[in-house]
Amino acid sequence: MANDEKKLHIAMFPWLAFGHMIPYLELAKLIASKGHLISFISTPRNIDRLPKIPPTLASLINFVKLPLPHVQNLPDNAEATSDVPLNLVPFLKRSYDALQDSVTRFLEDSHPDWLLHDFCPYWLPPIARKLGIPSAFFSIVSAAALCFLGTKAYFGERKSPEDFTVPPRWVPFPTTVAFRLFEVFKIFGQGITGVEDDVSDVYRFVDVLQGCDIVAVRGCVEFEPEWLRLLEDLNGKPVLPVGQLPTTAFDSEDDTDTWRWMKAWLDLQSKGSVVYVAFGSEALPSQTELTEIALGLEQSKLPFFWVLRTRKGPADTELIELPEGFEERTKERGVVCTSWAPQLKILAHESVGGFLTHSGWSSVVESLQFERPLILLTFYADQGINAKVLDEKKIGYLIPRKEQDGSFTRDSVAESLRLVTVEEEGKAYRDKAKEMKGLFGDRDSQDRYVNSFLGYLKTHLQSQKVE
Known part of the structure; x- marks a missing residue:
């Protein structure tokens, strides 16, 4: 004893x-x-x-x-x-x-x-x-x-x-x-x-x-x-x-203020319609990748909430930028947030229907604990293995890319987002995400x-x- x-x-x-x-x-x-x-x-x-x-x-x-x-x-x-x-x-x-x-x-x-x-x-x-x-x-x-x-x-x-x-x-x-x-x-x-x-x-x-x-x-x-x-x-x-x-999150007052305007926007969207886009604190797309992601989001016609980092620390000289006019063209149905965002609260919101993620395991766990299906775009380290595990189990959908250089197109981004989030053919991914809640949450x-x-x-x- x-x-x-x-x-x-x-x-x-x-x-x-x-x-x-x-x-x-x-x-x-x-x-x-x-x-x-x-x-x-x-x-x-x-x-x-x-x-x-x-x-x-x-x-x-x-x-x-x-x-x-x-x-x-x-x-x-x-x-x-x-x-x-x-x-x-x-x-x-x-x-x-x-x-x-x-x-x-x-x-x-x-x-x-x-x-x-x-x-x-x-x-x-x-x-x-x-x-x-x-x-x-x-x-x-x-x-x-x-x-x-x-x-x-x-x-x-x-x-x-x-x-x-x-x-x-x-x-x-x-x-x-x-x-x-x-x-x-x-x-x-x-x-x-x-x-x-x-x-x-x-x-x-x-x-x-x-x-x-x-x-x-x-x-x-x-x-x-x-x-x-x-x-x-x-x-x-x-x-x-x-x-x-x-x-598990412990709220501070600052977080509550930030969340207030985000929740107000999410509340206006239809249930399961929003694509949440975030690539964690480590992964950063190249300028070419960022452009294709942005134009793919635009082409998908889906509402989106994008948490975007444009550089990794002050020493990073390669600042990436959104395509010209993108925010203006998508302002009626999309949000680009370049500061901190409460990912858990966003994923928990019922308007979110899919998560475009780098396949970092913390993000995977957070998504599946709220039954959000995954659209996978890997960048570095173990993300490639995570994505293949999820793909093999039909829990996440890999955006098609060229094997040699990893390049992808705005078309493949738009098609992947629509497939997993709203189209009938992608229902299996949405169902699997619901099934996973018991294991992850x-x-x-x-x-x-x-x-x-x-x-x-x-x-x-x-x-x-x-x-």
Whole structure:
């Protein structure tokens, strides 16, 4: 009984991307709501930009601000991937790696019961082991994406971009899940082979998978049972799904003011008619892509609400612009919002009938918890794998693109939007989105996953003491 009542101290160290920090914070809130203590480690500016937590959890979530060491070529105040264009992300990784000493000191001083870390700090599992702290790699990417990467035993086996466009030989069941060629081209250097002295993302992943004690995955058995089993078989260690972590919002007064005018516009639209367009904090279309998306939206004749980012931080010199006259021509049926928007509230509104998204998993979860069908346009990283998983299960529709360069047309955008949102042929996608609500938005199911995860963490600690 005493074991069940033990309150844990869990340290969390996510990668410096909001697509990673937010799911870590969601899990932190769920764990803290059970009375456990969280030390959430990140940089000062990132912590200040995180969503506010409920006052009831304030005493249980301790935000640990570690100043980000300066490295050459990284702009001042750049502390997250959303602050820099893609070509500067390697410098952000170098800066993150330079946090090694300060993270180690924190762990030595506080000695948490468990450490949950991301894919990036490949140097951290050996440090945790030396300090006697069990570590879990908490992956915000799916089990399918982790399986696709493989393990250290397979590292370097795939040498050409084309090798990544077919399912890996270690996947024993039939699947179509693989990258498309243009998606591999975008990540082949930084992500797969590494550039100059930089450690590649794939190496970080497989090294962390090998070094950690257990793997915690954002996901659920009901959605990807075969991938979760394979991940455990490949790595020879426990793989624990923690649920899909649907986002929970804590409103501030500023958010309410912003939402007021947006809701007023959405209220005027017919039920299920609006296309919501947003590509997260990381993905940014090129000027050519932006033009085709805009003209495709216009051509679709559907009402739309577009949250548009035109640059990634002050260091981004490639400002993208809407086609001339677009806003004027579509002002009667569309909104282009270039500031922050409450995505959860927009998706929850009954006028929204489809979501044009980059396939980032947080956006997928938010969409499906409100039964919104997905139109998929990938840009980077694991988005290509996510999109193929959704496509294979007929949960999302991939906008047709050229395999070699990923180009697409305004016609294909317009046709895809209409198909998924309003046309009879796309009803299967709308029905499937409704069916998914139970997996992606059920709070009781989410609670069971967190309880099961915490039960494992406690049992592991107890067994260590017995030994």
